Structure formats: C-alpha cells, structure tokens
Amino acid sequence: MNHAVATHAGAESIIRMEAVNKWYGTFQVLTGIDLSVRTGERIVICGPSGSGKSTLIRCINRLETVQKGKIVVDGIELTAGGKNVDAVRAEVGMVFQQFNLFPHLTILQNCTLAPMRSRGMSKEQAEEVAMKYLTRVRIPEQAHKYPSQLSGGQQQRVAIARALCMSPKIMLFDEPTSALDPEMVKEVLDTMIGLAEDGMTMLCVTHEMGFARSVADRVIFMADGKIVEQAPPGEFFGSPKHEKTKQFLGQIL
Ligand code: ADP
Ligand code: MG
16 A cells, blocks of 8 residues: 555654543443554544544543543653643643634634643744644635634634744644535645644544545554554554454444
C-alpha cells in the first residue's frame, strides 16, 4: 500500500497506555487498553458508537481519568495524580466534533486566549502566532469575525488553528468532520492532511476511511471498550481479521 503521505514516525513512544481500565459507575467503558504511539505516528481510531473511542482519546489529555492502569504522555505520568494536568494539556491539542469555540470571542481572541493565559505570551506575540496559524488553515481574513459568522468548516479550521497556537506535540481529533455539511468535510480533512505532512503526532477518531487509507500509519478498531484489531490501512481494509471489524467495515464502506 502506498501511503499518500510519507511517514514521519520515529522509534520512541510519545504516548504509552498500559492495561488501562475505566468505569463510568459500574459500566466498564475501557477494558485492558494497551497502546503505544510513536512520535510522528498518525493513528485513526474507528468503531461503533459507544465503543469507547472518545473516552480513550480524552484520557490522553486527562479530560477523563482512569481507575486502573498507566498512561504516560511525553514522559508525563498522568496516572500519578492531579498535578500533571496543566503540563499535559499544554502538549496535547484537541479538536472536537462540535468545534467548541467561545461564541463571545472573535476568531483571533479564540486563538490568543490560551497562549496568553497559560503560555504567558504578550497580546502582540499571541496575535502574531494566531495569524500565522489562521493563515495556515487559510482563513486569516476571518480573524475579526465571531464564530457564528463562519461556516462549520471554517469554524473547525479555527478550532484546529487555536489548538496549534499552543504548539502541541500531539493532536487529538474526535470526529472532527461528523457535524459538518458534506461540502465542508474536505477542507477540514485537507487541513489535517497538511498537519500529517508536517510530522504531527495525531490520533483521529473518524469514520472518514479515505483519510484513514491515505494518512494513517495504523488503523485501530474498537468495540465494547477494547482494541479489537489494529493494522496498517492496507492490511486493515484489505484483510480485516476479526468478525466485528468485518461487520463494521461492511456497514460503513
Ligand atoms: P464512542 O466515542 O466510541 O461513541 P464513548 O467513549 O463516548 O464512545 O462512550 C462509551 C460508552 O460510555 C457509551 O456507552 C457512553 O454512553 C458511556 N459514557 C460516555 N461518557 C459517559 C459519562 N460521562 N458517564 C457515563 N457514561 C458515559
Ligand atoms: Mg465519540
């Protein structure tokens, strides 16, 4: 399988999850998750609704905590207690299905808020960085508008730019195109492909299988809180092994 995007994945693991188990009350949402992600690796996570995909990636920036197991992100042990939250949030950017922009702030202000508050940047510095990334996602001219004045695709590109303004080492995407009108999906995927080309470590929950084929180094299939199967895209789509994977791919392809 020829990847459209050359791989940048290095040898060392930037994310390590070992025997991770998580419960919401009595419901076990993650069961025995072992996952290592190398620096520069691009991972696509797919699986049926409710299989624990969002929960899994939210554990990586500690939006969720786990009861059992170990999670280490760029040398920061997340399972050691609460004090590492800020450190890890500064390294891990996240983009959600629903954009989550602050509606009362302009696009520029959305992008400068966190760098000023948690990176200690001056307003001028933060605005310069913000304009750099808004240019990169090709909407610098929208900087002084409010989120509601932008299309969904534009808002999602702002959300990506906003995350990049913190210079993250890892980017998490949770179904970033699922809430978009079909004609806007491509512009967001193209932005993500650009990030991949630049060597960003990325974990993307998505059912955009074209994206997975051309960008992912590895596709992970989850069901019932477990990693059921994982393989490079050629193998994953060409010869899925597990019955649940076959069933799932049969439904979405
Ligand atoms: P996915 O992203 O694969 O659809 P999620 O990680 O969102 O799956 O959710 C997995 C399961 O955990 C679902 O059954 C969901 O209802 C449940 N769940 C998710 N978040 C919570 C929560 N905060 N409290 C209780 N149950 C939750
Ligand atoms: Mg989800």
